[in-house]
Amino acid sequence: MLGEIGRLILSSIIIGIIVNIKLLLIIDLWGLILGLARENVIFLIFPPLGALIAGLLIWNDKFKGLKGWGPGLDLTLEEIKRGEKPPKPFQALLLKLFAQIIGIGLGNSGGLVGPSGRIGYLLAHGLFKEHAETFSLIALSAGIGAALRAPIGGGLFIFELYYGRFLSRLRKNIRKLIYMEIASTIGAFISFINFNEFNLLKLENTALDMETLLSLPIIGLTGGVSSYLFVKYYEKVSNLSNKIGKNLKPFLPSLTSLIIVLLVFIFPSLLRFPNILGHGFDNLIVLKDIEPSNAGELLSLSFILILGGLGKIISNGSYVGAGGSGGMIGPSLVTGGLMGGGIFFILHSLGFVSLEDKAFFIAFTATSTLAGAVGSPLSCAILSYEIFSIKSFYLAIIPTLMADLITKSYLKK
Structure with a gap:
């Protein structure tokens, strides 16, 4: 035995x-x-x-x-x-x-x-x-x-x-x-x-400086807002689906899926966002290599990334909240990474952060969003290294705690 x-x-x-x-x-x-x-x-x-x-x-x-x-x-x-x-x-x-x-x-x-x-x-x-x-x-x-x-x-x-x-x-x-x-x-x-790879999504590390430290509260706030929207939308859809009669329950996941698909039919450009259909880590893989050359491109990219993050909240919350079989951990990481990327490029266009800080900004916002969504700030700080290979992962405890506090405070209301 x-x-x-x-x-x-x-x-x-x-x-x-x-x-x-x-x-x-x-x-x-x-x-x-x-x-x-x-x-x-x-x-x-x-x-x-x-x-x-x-x-x-x-x-x-x-x-x-x-x-x-x-x-x-x-x-x-x-x-x-x-x-x-x-x-x-x-x-x-x-x-x-x-x-x-x-x-x-x-x-x-x-x-x-x-x-x-x-x-x-x-x-x-x-x-x-x-x-x-x-x-x-x-x-x-x-x-x-x-x-x-x-x-x-x-x-x-x-x-x-x-x-x-x-x-x-x-x-x-x-x-x-x-x-x-x-x-x-x-x-x-x-x-x-x-x-054949240690990290789920390896990002380039950046040097630790005062600019990095000053960005941590902004990352925590972005992660907190993202996780609040992520959880709140899922709860709304889930509560609504629970009120539906049991005879219609099996059809709800396909109905919400059909709505998302119709949006893609109307706006085929949404196919650029694998997160709308599927797990979405491809978005973050592409994001790490993007380097806009002027202010117009920066603001345009910021808008697209934030829109992509909101799209993930809607597509994932609609399918899983309606009773489909799917998780919230990966999607919350993707949502946070996209929202963090959008906020980062806005700050970069204003001269507040340098392009070299992009990796930790994306990674920390992703893990902060997850921490806020599920209430696990300590382990999510460690995941900043294990998932994204960010060497200064210990700093992530500040934004993950902030995001957890923000989400818990507002979800109780």
């Missing part, structure tokens, strides 16, 4: 492999659909079709108890706190995998990170029939670590979300945290091998 450490290692390896297979399938399928749509917009029929198939499965009376909708991470943490066992873990796992692949793979906007955590949780429980709190948190950490390639931040992220007050709970739960860090490291290592 496998001991505690043996189950931890084996489950983390299997979770890392399954999550990477899912990521490859979705990214390849999504890239194919987007490429076809750029050649002929008629191929945009695929996103609402995928949403319809996924919605009919998720909300079918036979499968509804498997809880395949939504981001999955909040749902899982609530189950763990209540001591609930996941219902039919292997069936729920297959449903979640299929709903993600067919829904997001065919072009709908939704994150892959949070659902990866739930997939890991379901897989581990199905394999080992183990329902202890520690084992559940370990499985979640492996899934998040694999999806974000975050060996340290993955486990810390789940710990911070689950326990809330990090420092006050650390001493009593240090053993759990160590196990969670081992699991997220194993998951991340498998992703390192698969993608």
Whole structure:
């Protein structure tokens, strides 16, 4: 029989492999659909079709108890706190995998990170029939670590979300945290091998100077506003969809997907923004190499990037809030990166920041937006290094704390 450490290692390896297979399938399928749509917009029929198939499965009376909708991470943490066992873990796992692949793979906007955590949780429980709190948190950490390639931040992220007050709970739960860090490291290592790259999105580092330090409050404010809009819009759509009759529930994801697709039909230039359809990290990859040559280009680019960030809020919140299977972690990072890029180029046009500061501005606004959206400022500061390779990541704790405070303050009203 496998001991505690043996189950931890084996489950983390299997979770890392399954999550990477899912990521490859979705990214390849999504890239194919987007490429076809750029050649002929008629191929945009695929996103609402995928949403319809996924919605009919998720909300079918036979499968509804498997809880395949939504981001999955909040749902899982609530189950763990209540001591609930996941219902039919292997069936729920297959449903979640299929709903993600067919829904997001065919072009709908939704994150892959949070659902990866739930997939890991379901897989581990199905394999080992183990329902202890520690084992559940370990499985979640492996899934998040694999999806974000975050060996340290993955486990810390789940710990911070689950326990809330990090420092006050650390001493009593240090053993759990160590196990969670081992699991997220194993998951991340498998992703390192698969993608042959340590960072999800590597940005060029900049020298630390007074200009950088003075920008931190602006980044925190931008991240806080972005996360507030991101969460508020999702909540509005989710609350509205909950009032819809159960007979119409399976069709809501495809309806919201169709609305987004019609906008792209009307404005084909939106295809320049992969975040409108799909996961959207391509936007940030392109953004790191852009260097406008004059004030007109700077202001135009700022407007486009902020519009792209708002587009991500609408497209992701509409699909996931309506009951589609997708996450919020990746989309909030993309939203923050785009909004941060837009604000950065405005400040650059006014002479307040230099072009060399672009990388940390984008990275810190992205992680601040995530911190505000989910309430995890410490782990998000570390993710500034693990995702974006920003060496001065420790400075991100200032804007991540600001964003978390802003979002919590205004969402309570």
